[in-house]
Amino acid sequence: MTELRFGCTEVRADRHAAGPTLVFRLRITAPGGARVHAVALRCQLRIEPARRSYAEREGERLTDLFGDRSRWGSTLNPIQFAQVSLMVPGFTGETEIDVAVPCTYDLDIAATRYFRALDEGDVPLLLLFSGTVFSGPAGFQVTPVSWDRETSARLPVKVWREMIEQHFPGCGWLRLPGDVIDGLLAFRTRRALPSWEATVRALLSTAEPAEVGEGAL
Numbered sequence: 001m002t003e004l005r006f007g008c009t010e011v012r013a014d015r016h017a018a019g020p021t022l023v024f025r026l027r028i029t030a031p032g033g034a035r036v037h038a039v040a041l042r043c044q045l046r047i048e049p050a051r052r053s054y055a056e057r058e059g060e061r062l063t064d065l066f067g068d069r070s071r072w073g074s075t076l077n078p079i080q081f082a083q084v085s086l087m088v089p090g091f092t093g094e095t096e097i098d099v100a101v102p103c104t105y106d107l108d109i110a111a112t113r114y115f116r117a118l119d120e121g122d123v124p125l126l127l128l129f130s131g132t133v134f135s136g137p138a139g140f141q142v143t144p145v146s147w148d149r150e151t152s153a154r155l156p157v158k159v160w161r162e163m164i165e166q167h168f169p170g171c172g173w174l175r176l177p178g179d180v181i182d183g184l185l186a187f188r189t190r191r192a193l194p195s196w197e198a199t200v201r202a203l204l205s206t207a208e209p210a211e212v213g214e215g216a217l
Helices: 058-062 067-077 110-117 156-169 178-191 196-217
Strands: 007-014 020-028 034-045 079-088 094-102 122-135 141-144 150-156
Touching: 007 122, 007 150, 007 156, 020 034, 020 156, 058 110, 067 156, 079 094, 079 110, 122 156, 150 156, 178 196
Parallel strands: none
Antiparallel strands: 007 020, 020 094, 034 079, 034 122, 122 141, 122 150
């Protein structure tokens, strides 16, 4: 069996992609300079939130994901980020290849909410690999990628923010049911509001006095 080893040397944003995309530079090493004809590779990316510390404001934003900080000893569980498949071209001994990972800014996705909650530092990731290796000096030897193949990576928060800002400058996205959209549209029409931003701000301005009153009780 060809026991491949994996390492991540860099994480960057793809500035030319049509949508938000991260590129992981992956180094693959075959033992003893072995000849590999191709690899059908699957890569699962997982956030490991317990492997970093959090400032007070970051912790407050993460309450909806992990609960109160006093419970984090049992709630900072891994978060599924992405899963991608790719074909690795043939190589001898070692090669490097880019793994493109499309991202979303949908705030219903746990990974997106986690990224948005952070101000600085790195996001600790674990990359887990599976797939099929086609190798051998003559002909093909077909073997699975060993189930325990994995490597860690650090995604700088600033890289994620720059990627999102490139495609959604100064904006965020919310997914709402159709009946709620219809209600917002009717409210906007009645008030003759010029934009969705103005509509939401008008709703917030009517809610704030009530919240202040409740807090005074």
